Amino acid sequence: MGGTEHLSVERVGATLVLTLNRPEAKNALSLPMLVGLYDGWIAADEDDEIRSIVLTGAGGTFCAGMDLKALAGDGMAGEQYRDRLRADPDLHWKAMLRHHRPRKPVIAAVEGHCVAGGTEILQGTDIRVAGDGATFGLFEVRRGLFPIGGSTVRLARQIPRTHALEMLLTGRPYTAHEAERIGLIGHVVPEGTARDKALEIAELINGCGPLAVEAVKASVYETAAMTETDGLAAELARGWPVFDTADAKEGSRAFAEKRPPVYRRA
Known part of the structure; x- marks a missing residue:
């Protein structure tokens, strides 16, 4: 089924489940994770038996954003990952759904932290479910950084501008219920059940033409x-x-x- 040490791939009926699998680092984005994500999007695009995709995270968290140290190459397992990035310098943006849109519907199942790069990936998904303990936010400005994963373009097209600018300019955290209220996510479910709800929605999609x-x-x-x-x-x-x-x-x-x-x- 593919995947890497930081990205697990599972087939559930006609749904491909991609799981960010680096819980010891709150699923911070690493090169193995990004390569696995990109390969997962392409696998779903190319397999006509796959009708939907669920993106989630292991260990009760979604994604705490970019691991800049890992992306620089420190502690990376496998030279082949650096080779992949050299061969396609745009790979990480495609993996984060900034420069690639899968033709199959993508459902995000969020638990725990979904912040910084996690919230940026979220904006590339189509349907979004969160456990009621989830946390969202774009923290980059608090660190003097820029949310370059697409948020200054996409967020105000997905939620009202006043909410988008508040999220972007304050860098504060948002609860799952607040994220639902402003339209960033569509469902809040009991903690630990986001994946189940996402698969339920995926099954409805899978039954359609x-x-x-x-x-x-x-x-x-x-x-x-x-x-x-x-x-x-x-x-x-x-x-x-x-x-x-x-x-x-x-x-x-x-x-x-x-x-x-x-x-x-x-």
Whole structure:
């Protein structure tokens, strides 16, 4: 199934579960983790049997941000990871979903710390669930740093600007319930159950037509910066071909016959 020493990969039905697995460091981002993440996104893109992705963290935490010392190469296991970064200097941005968007829906299951680079990766996911003990925030300005993982661009497009600027400029922590209230996450569940809720949502997605799901996700993102007129035209261009697929006919037939549809990505 792939993965690295800091990134575990698991298949749960039609869902690929990627687990940040460096709990002794609060799952701080390391090069092995980033390589594993990038490979996981690509594996999901290329495998038609995978219909959704869940991103979570081991040890009751999501991600405490970037491990700058590890990325510099100190204590890194395996020369091959440095070779991968040299071969693709953009790999870490793709891994963090800054320069790559998987075509399958990505559901974040957050427990514990999801701060700095963790909150930045979160903004690249599509659906977000958090345990009620989770903590969010962009702490970079408190350290004299810049949240260069995309937050100054993405955050104000995802939550109201006043909340985005407060989060960016104060560097303060946010509880799970506050993150839900401002729209950063969609669900708060009892602590320790975020993964279960994410898999529940993934299973609903997995039961839908995969061509339709991927076209809908693509349309939402590609029209986000368009005018309404241009966006509606792009939606028709993206959506009409879905109606001509065998899967669309199967969905209608299954509904009429009162049975579960059998989709074949055709």
